[in-house]
Amino acid sequence: MTDSPSYWRKCSSCKKPIPFGSSYYVCSVSTCNRKRSQMVFCNIRCWDAHVPVMNHREASAEEKRAPSKAESEAHDTPSPRAGAKASSAGDVLVVASRVKSYIQNKSGMNTSASTMDALSSQVRLIADKAIQQAKDAGRETVMGRDIKQPEMGARRSNVVIRRKPRP
Ligand SMILES: [Zn+2]
Numbered sequence: 001m002t003d004s005p006s007y008w009r010k011c012s013s014c015k016k017p018i019p020f021g022s023s024y025y026v027c028s029v030s031t032c033n034r035k036r037s038q039m040v041f042c043n044i045r046c047w048d049a050h051v052p053v054m055n056h057r058e059a060s061a062e063e064k065r066a067p068s069k070a071e072s073e074a075h076d077t078p079s080p081r082a083g084a085k086a087s088s089a090g091d092v093l094v095v096a097s098r099v100k101s102y103i104q105n106k107s108g109m110n111t112s113a114s115t116m117d118a119l120s121s122q123v124r125l126i127a128d129k130a131i132q133q134a135k136d137a138g139r140e141t142v143m144g145r146d147i148k149q150p151e152m153g154a155r156r157s158n159v160v161i162r163r164k165p166r167p
């Protein structure tokens, strides 16, 4: 079993570990700076040593700071829960593919992306009301009964709504 490394990366020149949060040097030459294989140097002498090896004609070093361990891990493994903390506004709360296929099956119509935003706002409104309802009832759990059923639900489909004749 391999433990997660206690250092950030290894120096491309002397192979000594560069600790998290310490400063390091990068080369200004683009071939040493590719995203996947960026060369990093623990000190300026290590950078200096690679210049003749790589046949750089013009090169400079730039000092940077290695991320902390936590930063590094957060960056390397984007967590699927990253957006969960900001669920108050703007997130799509409906399953877009299901909504699309429901509308498609029912009507043969297409569904634009903005529909999901509009539906999500409605879900938020309904959820907010349900939260209030549960609070008023002294509960800490939102339940199905806190959500107001649509007026034209299946149970009422056989109810004939009589309109008053206009005068
Ligand atoms: Zn080094």
Ligand SMILES: [Zn+2]
Residues within 6 Å of the ligand: 027, 028, 029, 032, 039, 050, 051, 054, 056, 059
């Ligand atoms: Zn270089």
